[in-house]
Amino acid sequence: MQNWLKGALIALASSAITVAVMQTMRAPASDGAAAAVVPRMADGRPDLNGIWQAIGTAHWNLQDHTARPGPVLELGAAFAVPAGQAVVEGNEIPYQEWAAAKQKENFENWVTRDPEVKCYLPGLPRATYMPYPFQIVYSPGNDVLMAYEYASASRVIKMGPAEEPPVDSWMGQSTGRWEGDTLVVESTGFNDQTWFDRAGNFHSEALRVVERFTPVHADLIDYRATIEDPKVFTRPWTIQVPIYRRRDANAQLLEFKCVEFVEELMYGHLVKPTGKEKPFAPARLRWP
């Protein structure tokens, strides 16, 4: 067979397989147990009520990353960093030159700089793919509550046109609308304090996030977030993270009120010594 024909057949077969795989991911499973169809509210829109969680390692790093040792030697493999592939389209975060240098510094100084270490509010879109569940509660015609187990963070998405936020905040101000079966949420009014992951990816107060929640079937949401920040990036960029319904029996959000876990870290040096304190065992920090 001639080379060009061989090449063409291979190309055709590859694209056919790619299309077939994409179709399988989009359509409900047809072999064995079929995935349930998307439930609907009284107004015909998808019902996204329930408890959801992302899996994977986007919370560690939005880009491709190899496994590496964790920050504390004594924690060994139990707190090392797993590998993961990029959730950023194109695996590139288009930083301006000054910002790329700052991100590198953030990455190297993670322990002292990541707001997550101090149990600070996670901002958006990070709250969505933190390794903790979150719950969506709403009725048609009303605001949409998204409550995150991490640090009791939450946000209420006001359904309607975007509004000028009166003040900056950690979680921003979110407004939403339906476009077909997609819940589109626009958020602005952020301060510059949050990160996007544990790799030091950051933003300014000019951040604007547009999220799209599209149900694939009853237990899966195709979640995309487009990040725009003209002070930090050269163009908008988009991440895609599948979100799965928590199907545990009696699933519910518990408390992760982590302020209690960081008080000694943040205020311990100001406490009145009694002479009866239990000394901490030494631990060696590998980072930076």
Add this chain to the structure above:
Amino acid sequence: MRAPTLRGRGVRRRGPQRAWFARWGALQPDLLIVVLLAAAVSACQGPGTNAQEGWTPPRTPDGQPDLQGIWTNYTATPFEVPDASDNPRLYAGDPDGRGRGTGPSSFLNDVTDRKLDKGRSLVVDPPNGRVPIMAWAEEHRTARLLSIQDHYANHTPWERCITRGVPGGIFPAGYGSGYQILQGPGYVAILYEMIHEARIIPTDGRPHVGSSIRLWNGDSRGRWEGDTLVVDITNYNDKGNIATNAAAQRVRAIPQSEGLHVVERFTRVDENTINYEVTIEDPKVFTAPWRVAIPLKREPDHKIFEYACHEGNLAIPNTLSAGRARDKAR
């Protein structure tokens, strides 16, 4: 009939309520007397459990009574009936009047233009309006409040920016008093403006979580009794305080034990009022159960702001560093 659309925010006039009453009063005096008698009878059955005559709350699409909206709890009613033995400065953490405490003692609404109700006390049971606190718990509270400069754990969970607790988070605080209720199928969610607490209460009859799971705000399970949402709360930890607001005065910083059991009742009695009642039982801390009643008023224009408490907490480091400076100076 008013339309059942209930947006969390947006301007709503309070006019229609008064106009309806005025029309009935002017044109139907005999019927008015009957209505008033019926209202008086139902009032005798206990506050807050009977809707205004002729009014039933609208329903959510899945058939729950609709409590949705933004509600506030501003009031000039004191928490307890005051007593000569009270020491308000101590309760605010400032025993010798030198301004050492955190937070003002006033919960009055002087910074807004609201017209406030003033009743006898928010505590409605025991009948004397005083919470039946065991002596050890008051001593524990006092010892903590006198030592807030020594350790962060001596502060209430509010100053620590952990939580205002349940039901403590609904006791009036003077600001940040927004409560947004949103409902979805099988759930009632209450977003407390302070400290951005989103309580999500299942109403599907599932049992409480296992007894080894302990929570600052307990584990809530709701059910509907007629149009009243009844919430049963167990599984508390022993690190919280039953009240953290200065306005609770003597009850502020009283500890909660793992035996704490709380039952709340939310009844929407008219378009603009939810009567909230809570019964608190903790046999290690109180000699008897006690009950608090707080009306919640609809305020769709109240903007709920982010209360990023921990992110901006200067109270704890400032109180502690002042304490170390004081120690050094001695």
